[in-house]
Amino acid sequence: MADKSGLSYKARRRWSLVILLIGLPLYIVAAVTVVNWIDRPPLVVELLVYIVLGLLWIMPFRFVFRGVGKENDDPE
Template identity: 75%
Template sequence: MALSYKARRRWSLVILLIGMPAYIVAAVTLVNWIDRPSILVELIVYVALGGLWALPFKFIFRGVGQADPEASDDRD
């Protein structure tokens, strides 16, 4: 079952406002858990984790910034 445009907009807002800060805390905790590696290793881990978070949510964010395709266009 596909999500409607409004549902995808709401879920994207929830993910960005609640999920992202939680993911950032988890990423920083992970890096601190491995005893603060060298700056290069730390940078690689942050870049990898920074790109990895969006993969499961790609279908939710697709087209959210566009106009609602389901809205009626009553311009005459």
């Protein structure tokens, strides 16, 4: 089953690892920085900010993560 991104299953697995090992720590630093800029808001607002930033961060990479946890079904 070929995906729209044009990346093979193996390439998507490798890119997902790179994104998680580099992108996730960068997201955490950015999210904490943004929350600190708004001077530690109430807990509900802070949680909402983290959720929104998390969704915005991952949206461009959806195609990379789609199907990575399943068995390889790409023809070699």
